[in-house]
Amino acid sequence: MSLFNLPAKKAKTGARQNVTPSLVQWRFVLVIALVVSVFTGLGVRAAYIQVIAPDNLIQQGDSRTMRTRNMPTYRGIITDRNGVELAVSVPVRAIYADPKIIHEQDGLAQQDRWEALADVLGQDVEKLRSKVQNPKRRFVYLQRQVSPAMADYVAKLGIPGIYLRRESRRYYPNGEVTAQLIGITDVDDKGIEGLERLYNDWLTGTPGSRVIRRDAKGRQVEVLKTTDGEKAGDLTLTIDQRIQALAYREIKEAMLYYKAASASAIVVDVHTGDILAMVNAPSFNPNDRSNVSPHRMRNRVITDAFEPGSSLKPIAVLSALEFGSVKVDDIIDTNPGWMRLGGSLVKDHRNLGKLTLEEIIQHSSNMGTSKLALGVPKQFLLDTYYNMGLMSDTGTNLPGESNGLFHERSRWSDFELATLSFGYGISVTTAQLARMYATIANGGVNMPLNIVKNTDNQAYQPEPQRVVSKASADAVLSMLESVTQRGGTATKAAVPGYRVGGKTGTSRKAIAGGYGDEYVNIFAGVAPLSDPQIVTVVLINEPSGDLYYAGDTAAPVFSAITGGALQLLNILPDDKQVTSTTWLNGERNGS
Amino acid sequence: MTSQQSQRTPTSTNFSLVLILVSDLARNKLRVLLYLMVVTSAIAVVLGSHLNRQQNIVMESLMQEKDDLDVEWRNLVLEQRALTEHNRIENEVEKNLDMYRPSAEEEVVVKIK
Numbered sequence: 242m243s244l245f246n247l248p249a250k251k252a253k254t255g256a257r258q259n260v261t262p263s264l265v266q267w268r269f270v271l272v273i274a275l276v277v278s279v280f281t282g283l284g285v286r287a288a289y290i291q292v293i294a295p296d297n298l299i300q301q302g303d304s305r306t307m308r309t310r311n312m313p314t315y316r317g318i319i320t321d322r323n324g325v326e327l328a329v330s331v332p333v334r335a336i337y338a339d340p341k342i343i344h345e346q347d348g349l350a351q352q353d354r355w356e357a358l359a360d361v362l363g364q365d366v367e368k369l370r371s372k373v374q375n376p377k378r379r380f381v382y383l384q385r386q387v388s389p390a391m392a393d394y395v396a397k398l399g400i401p402g403i404y405l406r407r408e409s410r411r412y413y414p415n416g417e418v419t420a421q422l423i424g425i426t427d428v429d430d431k432g433i434e435g436l437e438r439l440y441n442d443w444l445t446g447t448p449g450s451r452v453i454r455r456d457a458k459g460r461q462v463e464v465l466k467t468t469d470g471e472k473a474g475d476l477t478l479t480i481d482q483r484i485q486a487l488a489y490r491e492i493k494e495a496m497l498y499y500k501a502a503s504a505s506a507i508v509v510d511v512h513t514g515d516i517l518a519m520v521n522a523p524s525f526n527p528n529d530r531s532n533v534s535p536h537r538m539r540n541r542v543i544t545d546a547f548e549p550g551s552s553l554k555p556i557a558v559l560s561a562l563e564f565g566s567v568k569v570d571d572i573i574d575t576n577p578g579w580m581r582l583g584g585s586l587v588k589d590h591r592n593l594g595k596l597t598l599e600e601i602i603q604h605s606s607n608m609g610t611s612k613l614a615l616g617v618p619k620q621f622l623l624d625t626y627y628n629m630g631l632m633s634d635t636g637t638n639l640p641g642e643s644n645g646l647f648h649e650r651s652r653w654s655d656f657e658l659a660t661l662s663f664g665y666g667i668s669v670t671t672a673q674l675a676r677m678y679a680t681i682a683n684g685g686v687n688m689p690l691n692i693v694k695n696t697d698n699q700a701y702q703p704e705p706q707r708v709v710s711k712a713s714a715d716a717v718l719s720m721l722e723s724v725t726q727r728g729g730t731a732t733k734a735a736v737p738g739y740r741v742g743g744k745t746g747t748s749r750k751a752i753a754g755g756y757g758d759e760y761v762n763i764f765a766g767v768a769p770l771s772d773p774q775i776v777t778v779v780l781i782n783e784p785s786g787d788l789y790y791a792g793d794t795a796a797p798v799f800s801a802i803t804g805g806a807l808q809l810l811n812i813l814p815d816d817k818q819v820t821s822t823t824w825l826n827g828e829r830n831g832s
Numbered sequence: 833m834t835s836q837q838s839q840r841t842p843t844s845t846n847f848s849l850v851l852i853l854v855s856d857l858a859r860n861k862l863r864v865l866l867y868l869m870v871v872t873s874a875i876a877v878v879l880g881s882h883l884n885r886q887q888n889i890v891m892e893s894l895m896q897e898k899d900d901l902d903v904e905w906r907n908l909v910l911e912q913r914a915l916t917e918h919n920r921i922e923n924e925v926e927k928n929l930d931m932y933r934p935s936a937e938e939e940v941v942v943k944i945k
Binding site for chain 2: 312313315325326329330331332412414415416418453456460461462463464482483485486487489490736737738739805808813814816817
C-alpha cells in the first residue's frame with residue numbers, strides 16, 4: 242500500500258512538484274493486469290499439468306527412465322553323491338525375426354549382411370530370407386540355442402527386425418554315461434525324460450524381476466520394485482560318477498564283445514539302498530540328440546523285465562530255510578536228474594546226485610530248487626517272492642519303471658511252482674533283482690532303492706522292513722560264495738582280493754508259443770561277503786556271439802565292475818592279509 | 833524492520849550496514865538456526881540421494897558381474913567335468929603316464945586309526 246501512496250506524499254512535500262510525472266492510470270492497470278495474467282497463466286498451466294492431467298507426462302517420463310529387468314534363472318544343477326556335476330544349464334541365445342519390422346525398415350535390402358548371417362548360422366541364405374517373406378507375421382525363430390559369441394556377431398550385423406532372446410541350454414558333461422538315468426530336456430528347458438522329467442518342477446525356478454529407474458547413461462539409479470523369483474532347486478543323486486563311468490565302460494565293451502542287443506548294470510549300496518550306478522548300453526549322446534532312436538533312450542534297468550532264470554534260485558533255498566522244511570546242512574537227493582510234474586519235465590543238465598543246499602546253488606540244480614519249492618506251502622513261497630520286492634516297485638519312483646510281470650492266480654500247478662523256483666514264469670527288472678540281492682546281503686531287511694539323496698519330495702517311500710530272518714539270509718549269502726569258487730558256474734565272477742558271492746542266470750527269451758533261441762544272461766552278486774557293501778547286477782540281453790552262458794558273459798563284467806567299485810569305495814579287501822605295517826616293515830627290510 | 837530504519841534515518845546518517853546485519857541476526861538466533869538447518873538438510877537430501885544413486889549404480893554393476901561370473905562358472909564346470917571324466921582320465925594316465933590299476937597283490941591298504 243505504501244508503494245501507491247509514495248508518489249502522492251512526495252508531490253505534497255517535495256519542492257519540484259511540477260516535473261513529477263503523473264501516474265497514467267490505464268497504463269499502470271494494464272501492466273499490472275498483464276503481469277498478473279502471466280503468473281496466473283503459469284499457475285493454471287502448472288496446476289493442469291500437475292493435478293488435472295498428470296498421467297500423460299508421468300507416462301512419458303516413465304517410458305524414458307523406467308525399465309523392467311528380468312533376473313535370469315537357470316535350471317537346477319544335478320550332481321552325484323560327491324558333488325560332481327552331471328547336468329548344468331548355461332545361457333545361450335535364440336535369434337528371432339520380426340518380418341513386419343524387416344519389411345518396414347527395408348531390412349532385406351542388405352544382401353551382404355544376410356549372407357553373413359546365413360553363413361554364421363550355417364543355413365541357406367535363400368531359405369533364411371524366405372522365412373521372413375510374409376510381412377504380416379510378427380515372430381519367427383531363425384535359430385535357437387545359439388552360443389553367446391555367435392549371438393554377439395549377429396547383434397553386430399545390425400539387420401533391422403532381427404533380435405536376440407535369452408534362453409538356456411542343458412549340457413551333460415558325462416554324455417552317454419548317465420544319459421538314460423538323467424534323461425533330457427526339450428528345447429524349452431522342460432524335462433521330458435528320466436530324472437529331468439520326474440523332478441521337473443523342483444529343477445525349474447521362476448525368474449525374478451525388478452523395476453528400476455535409469456539415468457541418461459542407462460545406469461540403474463533407483464530400484465522401484467523387486468519381485469523375487471523362486472530359485473531352482475539342485476538335485477543330488479546317490480550315483481557315484483566314478484562307478485557309473487566304470488560300469489558304463491564295462492557294459493559297453495561287453496555289449497560289443499558279446500554282440501549283444503543291449504546290456505545294463507546296476508550297483509546298489511546294501512545298507513542304504515542307494516543306487517551307486519545305473520547304466521545301459523546302447524546309449525546316446527544327450528548333448529546332441531539329432532538322431533537318437535527311442536530304444537537307446539530307455540532306462541532298461543528299470544523298464545525292461547526279463548525272466549531272470551537261475552538267478553532267482555536263492556529265493557527257493559531261502560524260502561525253504563525260512564519255513565524250516567530244511568536245515569542249512571541238509572542233503573537233497575536230485576537223482577535221477579529229472580522228474581515229471583503233471584506231464585512236464587524238470588531236469589538238470591546232468592544227474593548231479595545228492596546235493597547240499599550250497600551245492601544246489603553252486604551247480605544251479607533245477608531239480609534241487611524244485612524240490613525245495615515244492616516242500617513249502619505255495620502261499621508261503623509266493624509271499625517270499627513278494628516280500629523280496631520282485632512284484633512291486635523298487636522305490637526309485639523313476640518314470641517308466643516296470644513292476645515286472647507276474648500272473649497272480651488262484652491255482653498253481655506243481656510244475657508252475659517248480660518253474661518259478663528256477664526263475665521262469667515271472668519277469669523282473671534288473672533293479673528288482675538288485676533289490677532282492679540287497680535284501681539278502683542286508684541280513685533280510687528290505688530297503689527301498691533310492692536314486693535321489695536330498696529329496697524334499699514327500700512321495701510315497703516304502704519303509705525298510707525285515708522280510709526274512711537274519712540267520713536264513715546269512716546262510717544263503719554264504720552259499721552264494723561257492724558259485725564264484727572252483728566248481729561253481731561263474732568262476733569268472735571272482736574278484737581278486739575280495740570274497741564275492743553271486744548267482745548266474747541264463748534264461749531263454751520267451752517268444753509267442755514257447756521259448757526262442759535268444760538268451761538273457763544275468764549275474765547278480767554281493768561283495769565283500771564278510772561285510773556286504775555293494776550288490777551288482779549285470780544283464781546282457783541276446784548275446785549273439787559264441788558265448789551265451791552267463792558264467793562266460795555277465796560274470797566277467799560283474800567282476801570288473803565290482804572290483805573297480807570296491808577299490809573306488811575304499812572297501813577293505815577281505816580275502817587277503819592287508820596291513821600297512823607289513824608293507825612298511827618289508828620296505829625297511831629291503832624286500 | 834522498515835519501522836526501525838525510518839526511526840534511525842533522521843537521527844544519524846552515519847551507520848554500518850554490516851553492524852546492523854550482525855546485530856539483527858544476533859537478535860533472531862532461533863530463526864537463523866532454523867534457516868541454517870533447512871539449508872543443511874536440503875543439501876543433505878541432495879547429497880543423500882546422489883550417494884544412493886551411486887550405490888545403486890554400483891549394485892547394478894555388481895549384480896551384472898555376479899551374473900557374468902555365474903555364467904563363466906557354469907562354463908568352467910562343464911569344461912572341468914568334460915576334462916576330468918573318469919574314463920578319460922583312466923585312458924590318459926594309461927597312455928601318457930604309464931600307470932595302471934593295481935592288482936590285488938600289489939594293493940597296499942593304509943588304515944587310519
